[in-house]
Amino acid sequence: MKPYILSIDQGTTSSRAILVDHDGKIIDIAQQEFEQLFPQSGWVEHDPMEIWSSQLAVITSVIAKSKIRSADIHAIGITNQRETTIVWDRKTGKPIYPAIVWQDRRTADYCDELKEKGLEDTVRDKTGLLIDSYFSATKIKWILDEVDGALERAKAGELAFGTVDSWLIWNLTNGELHLTDITNASRTMLFNIHSCEWDSELLELFGIPEAILPEVKSSSEIYGETSVDVLKTAIPIAGIAGDQQSALFGQLCIEKGMVKNTYGTGCFMLMNTGSKAIKSEHKLVTTIAWKIGDEVTYALEGSVFIAGAVVQWLRDGLGLIKKSKDVTSLAKKVADTGGVYIVPAFAGLGAPHWDARARGSVYGITRGTTDAHLARACLESIAFQTYDVLEAMQHDAGHAIEELRVDGGATSNSVLLKFQATLLGATVVRPENTETTAMGAAYLAGLATGFWKDIAEVQQKWSVDKRIEPEKDIDSTAALKEWHAAVEATKVWATLKNKKS
Numbered sequence: 001m002k003p004y005i006l007s008i009d010q011g012t013t014s015s016r017a018i019l020v021d022h023d024g025k026i027i028d029i030a031q032q033e034f035e036q037l038f039p040q041s042g043w044v045e046h047d048p049m050e051i052w053s054s055q056l057a058v059i060t061s062v063i064a065k066s067k068i069r070s071a072d073i074h075a076i077g078i079t080n081q082r083e084t085t086i087v088w089d090r091k092t093g094k095p096i097y098p099a100i101v102w103q104d105r106r107t108a109d110y111c112d113e114l115k116e117k118g119l120e121d122t123v124r125d126k127t128g129l130l131i132d133s134y135f136s137a138t139k140i141k142w143i144l145d146e147v148d149g150a151l152e153r154a155k156a157g158e159l160a161f162g163t164v165d166s167w168l169i170w171n172l173t174n175g176e177l178h179l180t181d182i183t184n185a186s187r188t189m190l191f192n193i194h195s196c197e198w199d200s201e202l203l204e205l206f207g208i209p210e211a212i213l214p215e216v217k218s219s220s221e222i223y224g225e226t227s228v229d230v231l232k233t234a235i236p237i238a239g240i241a242g243d244q245q246s247a248l249f250g251q252l253c254i255e256k257g258m259v260k261n262t263y264g265t266g267c268f269m270l271m272n273t274g275s276k277a278i279k280s281e282h283k284l285v286t287t288i289a290w291k292i293g294d295e296v297t298y299a300l301e302g303s304v305f306i307a308g309a310v311v312q313w314l315r316d317g318l319g320l321i322k323k324s325k326d327v328t329s330l331a332k333k334v335a336d337t338g339g340v341y342i343v344p345a346f347a348g349l350g351a352p353h354w355d356a357r358a359r360g361s362v363y364g365i366t367r368g369t370t371d372a373h374l375a376r377a378c379l380e381s382i383a384f385q386t387y388d389v390l391e392a393m394q395h396d397a398g399h400a401i402e403e404l405r406v407d408g409g410a411t412s413n414s415v416l417l418k419f420q421a422t423l424l425g426a427t428v429v430r431p432e433n434t435e436t437t438a439m440g441a442a443y444l445a446g447l448a449t450g451f452w453k454d455i456a457e458v459q460q461k462w463s464v465d466k467r468i469e470p471e472k473d474i475d476s477t478a479a480l481k482e483w484h485a486a487v488e489a490t491k492v493w494a495t496l497k498n499k500k501s
């Protein structure tokens with residue numbers, strides 16, 4: 001057997017390639033950030049060609065760095081930022097428009113129209129999702145409506161739509177494969193999560209021709225091989241999952257009731273609900289966790305749009321820190337936020353509010369407020385948002401969640417994790433291997449190709465690095481009350497600002 005699995009992790013802010021050995025140990029990682037484009041307020045785009053070139057660059061670099069040959073790679077697993085929408089020309093392989101990123105709010109008005117027409121229940125019942133510009137459907141519609149001739153070309157079968165997984169596979173196979181996996185499909189708002197197929201009624205509602213859609217596959221099977229023109233060797237592509245589902249699998253949350261929270265650009269909390277698609281009563285979404293063989297596993301998800309990104313804003317927008325990790329030393333200069341609250345609704349608010357028009361707000365600043373207070377308030381905002389999602393999830397689950405497995409770039413921050421545990425009154429568990437997103441895709445690919453025998457074998461590869469217990473003598477009641485007041489004020493401001501006179 002060849003010794004390595006290559007996991008491709010195409011995230012919102014960076015492309016990564018990770019080599020994993022049979023013990024589940026990471027041999028090497030290569031990572032490259034790429035440009036975030038903000039052409040208008042509420043719009044977020046990526047250049048699909050840069051997504052691909054940065055991804056290919058890190059694959060090549062991790063192979064070179066670790067001094068292996070591509071022929072040593074047993075299989076490839078792919079995981080990706082979800083919902084982000086790319087439409088390309090099947091003949092030239094060139095995108096017809098930039099990638100519209102999951103955070104993009106340009107279709108918020110259209111989503112409101114759909115809600116006013118009373119379509120929320122239909123969409124919810126079929127897709128498990130709430131109507132929101134977050135999901136791919138309205139982004140595809142926007143591209144087909146706005147790009148000259150796109151709709152006609154789509155109808156004629158000349159165009160292809162894909163989330164980032166499809167785009168990478170198309171390029172890795174030199175245009176041979178146009179497919180996606182069921183977890184990514186479940187984020188489009190076009191996929192029926194019960195019958196597990198594209199929903200013709202929804203396609204008609206959004207005016208999206210079926211001809212542009214990828215074929216939907218399971219999350220763990222051999223889909224095809226990379227083209228020798230791209231990676232010199234034909235390597236089986238054998239695992240695909242959206243990054244949050246991949247992290248759930250990588251955290252080995254494989255039993256019903258297990259929960260993980262990933263702190264990346266946003267925060268995404270998922271609870272494995274087994275073979276049942278549970279409908280949330282608290283504005284969480286129902287999604288597909290994975291399909292292995294014929295078995296579909298579902299999850300409840302709470303998506304927070306801005307988490308680690310608030311730290312990037314401190315770095316790139318305000319220039320208060322040079323590197324993301326510097327937020328810790330800055331925040332540690334003060335014992336508390338001095339009554340400052342930041343609601344980082346830069347791209348609207350996701351779960352459990354779903355307010356596309358909300359925008360970021362800062363409350364409680366005084367003449368004495370410093371950069372350190374702002375830094376601390378930014379970190380705390382990540383934890384407060386997670387608190388609100390966990391509350392919703394506990395209500396849906398009908399029981400308290402005592403332990404939260406965490407991962408993602410921002411979990412290197414000990415100040416954040418301690419504050420989080422205290423706020424939740426629950427133990428926060430960080431695994432030794434925090435690359436859980438990449439590990440999920442690696443496991444899915446390894447299971448499909450016999451690299452690992454079964455899930456039980458994979459399960460042994462998860463181990464705890466740190467258990468962070470809540471600070472017993474801190475009462476968070478007052479802070480939570482003030483946070484919730486800040487969130488309410490943010491929502492009220494959005495309503496007043498957008499009120500039609």
Ligand SMILES: Nc1ncnc2c1ncn2[C@@H]1O[C@H](COP(=O)(O)OP(=O)(O)O)[C@@H](O)[C@H]1O
Nearest residue numbers: 011013264265308309311312324325409410413
């Ligand atoms: N020490 C830190 N404290 C808080 N946030 C951090 C820290 N280091 C990185 N981050 C944040 O983590 C995010 C990157 O995490 P990652 O899991 O790679 O995200 P993504 O997959 O969304 O690109 C960035 O938004 C960055 O600002």
Ligand SMILES: O=P(O)(O)OC[C@H](O)CO
Nearest residue numbers: 011012081082264265266
């Ligand atoms: O790339 P991440 O880690 O920010 O994850 C983005 C999510 O998949 C969006 O739904």
